[in-house]
Amino acid sequence: MTEPAAAWNWRCRSAAPFATEKTTVASERGMAVTNHPLASAAAMEIMAMGGNAVDATVSALFTLTVVEPMMVGLFGGGVAVLRLADGPEVVIDSLATAPAAARADMYTPVSDEWPDYMETEGRANRRGVGAIAVPGTLKGWCEALDRFGTMPLEAVLEPAIRHAGRGFRATPYLAACTAEAAIDLAMDEGMAALFLPGGEPVRAGALLRMADYAATLQGLAAHGPDWLYGGALGDQIAGWLAEQGSTMRLSDLAAYRTVERAPVRGSYRGVELLGPPPPCSGGVHVLQMLNLMEGFDIRASGFGTPETLHLVLEALKIAAADRRAATADPAFVQVPVKRLISKAYAEERRLEIDPARTGRFAPGVRGVESANTTHVTVADAAGNIVTSTQTINSLFGARVMIPGTGIIPNNYMYLFDPHPGHALSLQPGKRITSGISATIGFRDGQPLFAVGLPGAHRIPSAVFQFIMNIVDHGMSLQEAVEAPRVFTQGQDAEVERGFPEAVRAALAARGHVVTPVDHVAGGMGAIGFADGRMTGAACWRADGVPMGMGGGLAREGTSFWPDPRRQRAT
Numbered sequence: 001m002t003e004p005a006a007a008w009n010w011r012c013r014s015a016a017p018f019a020t021e022k023t024t025v026a027s028e029r030g031m032a033v034t035n036h037p038l039a040s041a042a043a044m045e046i047m048a049m050g051g052n053a054v055d056a057t058v059s060a061l062f063t064l065t066v067v068e069p070m071m072v073g074l075f076g077g078g079v080a081v082l083r084l085a086d087g088p089e090v091v092i093d094s095l096a097t098a099p100a101a102a103r104a105d106m107y108t109p110v111s112d113e114w115p116d117y118m119e120t121e122g123r124a125n126r127r128g129v130g131a132i133a134v135p136g137t138l139k140g141w142c143e144a145l146d147r148f149g150t151m152p153l154e155a156v157l158e159p160a161i162r163h164a165g166r167g168f169r170a171t172p173y174l175a176a177c178t179a180e181a182a183i184d185l186a187m188d189e190g191m192a193a194l195f196l197p198g199g200e201p202v203r204a205g206a207l208l209r210m211a212d213y214a215a216t217l218q219g220l221a222a223h224g225p226d227w228l229y230g231g232a233l234g235d236q237i238a239g240w241l242a243e244q245g246s247t248m249r250l251s252d253l254a255a256y257r258t259v260e261r262a263p264v265r266g267s268y269r270g271v272e273l274l275g276p277p278p279p280c281s282g283g284v285h286v287l288q289m290l291n292l293m294e295g296f297d298i299r300a301s302g303f304g305t306p307e308t309l310h311l312v313l314e315a316l317k318i319a320a321a322d323r324r325a326a327t328a329d330p331a332f333v334q335v336p337v338k339r340l341i342s343k344a345y346a347e348e349r350r351l352e353i354d355p356a357r358t359g360r361f362a363p364g365v366r367g368v369e370s371a372n373t374t375h376v377t378v379a380d381a382a383g384n385i386v387t388s389t390q391t392i393n394s395l396f397g398a399r400v401m402i403p404g405t406g407i408i409p410n411n412y413m414y415l416f417d418p419h420p421g422h423a424l425s426l427q428p429g430k431r432i433t434s435g436i437s438a439t440i441g442f443r444d445g446q447p448l449f450a451v452g453l454p455g456a457h458r459i460p461s462a463v464f465q466f467i468m469n470i471v472d473h474g475m476s477l478q479e480a481v482e483a484p485r486v487f488t489q490g491q492d493a494e495v496e497r498g499f500p501e502a503v504r505a506a507l508a509a510r511g512h513v514v515t516p517v518d519h520v521a522g523g524m525g526a527i528g529f530a531d532g533r534m535t536g537a538a539c540w541r542a543d544g545v546p547m548g549m550g551g552g553l554a555r556e557g558t559s560f561w562p563d564p565r566r567q568r569a570t
Contacts, residue, residue, distance in 0.1 A: 031535075032060060034374070035543055036063070044548075062159070064376070070181070074135065075135040076136075080092045085383035096133035096431070099249065107130075108121040132411065161217045165214035184396070190403060212404055219233065285322070292318065298472040303469065306503055310358070313486055320488070375388065378527075385447060386450075389434075392411070393412045413426075451466055452526075453521055453524035485519075523543070
């Protein structure tokens with residue numbers, strides 16, 4: 001199917017039945033979209049210094065560990081999808097792993113039924129040192145910088161060190177997250193001192209200074225990542241964790257390795273797509289759901305109609321039913337990726353969809369990943385593109401601070417099934433699973449868009465709907481990231497309040513148990529590519545800000561006071 005030109009012109013507007021809240025930014029020399037203005041500014045600062053998209057991404061991520069501390073940190077995990085200007089496309093998997101001493105029965109589950117299936121006695125897998133998995137973020141960022149960047153670590157760390165030491169103003173979003181987690185934060189001395197001054201959650205506009213963390217970042221600039229992965233900082237952290245009862249040891253940090261993976265690939269109505277493979281579920285299931293939709297005329301049924309949303313919800317349910325087989329560490333579990341992303345398999349499953357009535361599909365695993373994540377999308381004029389999702393899992397991770405370091409560690413152990421004998425059960429060295437769906441789209445071999453967002457198991461649903469918004473509904477980039485969303489895994493259908501009540505009623509009439517929600521997943525960031533220009537867009541669901549670089553250096557040979565005699569001579 002040939003798409004109308006408007007679908008690929010990011011400056012156009014479609015007849016979308018909703019109003020956007022933010023505006024796009026266009027440029028030719030570089031673009032960064034992150035979930036905090038200071039992180040986007042850090043990326044631009046690095047590009048202004050001559051850095052490429054990888055340099056800018058790493059600097060933005062370090063800055064986010066300061067200004068978005070509830071979402072991302074050095075002691076977390078994540079995935080980056082890179083399209084490099086010289087051709088290769090790679091995925092860097094720096095997801096967290098279980099310590100070597102972890103056991104399948106190390107937690108005591110409180111229930112064998114949902115919704116408490118993943119909970120354990122004393123919340124041991126969710127809060128405190130027992131919830132901390134071996135981190136991969138720092139190693140992944142530094143390896144990407146070393147292999148594909150152009151600038152030294154100390155240079156890309158400068159913005160983060162500056163904001164940690166001098167301070168930054170808390171956004172309303174950070175203040176709201178602090179209030180939400182205040183009860184747990186009060187239980188840890190370091191967290192309480194920083195985020196609960198005077199016993200009250202930090203207020204929007206308050207100046208936050210992180211002296212210990214600034215010192216840690218300065219030490220990292222001086223010593224490099226091995227300072228954590230087997231060095232003196234790692235020894236200090238591992239010693240404290242062991243004293244507090246953690247199973248993690250310095251040997252776990254020293255043994256940690258990232259994994260370079262080939263992206264999963266597919267297509268949707270002529271648009272080529274690539275995303276992260278397992279243990280991420282997003283790349284596989286976004287392709288699976290789009291394959292299902294290719295058998296329906298989505299453009300004719302229209303955006304936000306009961307007919308289209310019903311099909312979207314049914315596709316989400318089918319993907320959820322298959323998800324368990326595709327979301328475990330492939331080093332431990334055989335994953336049928338080729339079958340799940342094949343057009344033939346989609347044809348088989350499509351026959352199960354009744355356009356007039358909701359159906360029941362084989363049960364899937366209810367996701368337990370946290371929506372408290374961050375995402376960075378960066379591109380440069382040379383053609384390098386990075387779309388990277390990083391997290392410490394839950395809001396403020398394990399909700400403790402490692403004394404003297406300012407580091408807030410992850411609580412990734414909560415993502416392992418506390419019941420032994422299942423695909424997602426704990427095993428030593430096993431990688432956690434994730435719904436990360438960082439995706440790059442191409443048309444006729446040229447980049448068309450790069451997109452990603454936080455939101456845990458809701459991430460694939462949002463990217464799936466974004467791609468349909470672009471390809472089927474001809475939306476502008478801003479409309480595509482802000483458009484109302486739906487989500488289900490086979491239980492209730494979460495429908496954003498941006499859809500009219502009449503639409504929700506029509507879905508209920510088809511048999512869906514509709515639950516109106518304020519938002520599905522988190523703040524999406526995307527870059528669109530067309531005619532040598534880049535357009536950046538961020539949605540209202542987070543503090544996302546696109547920043548671009550235009551202009552350039554003076555024309556070669558230009559001087560402020562030209563010599564007329566020299567000009568005549570030439």
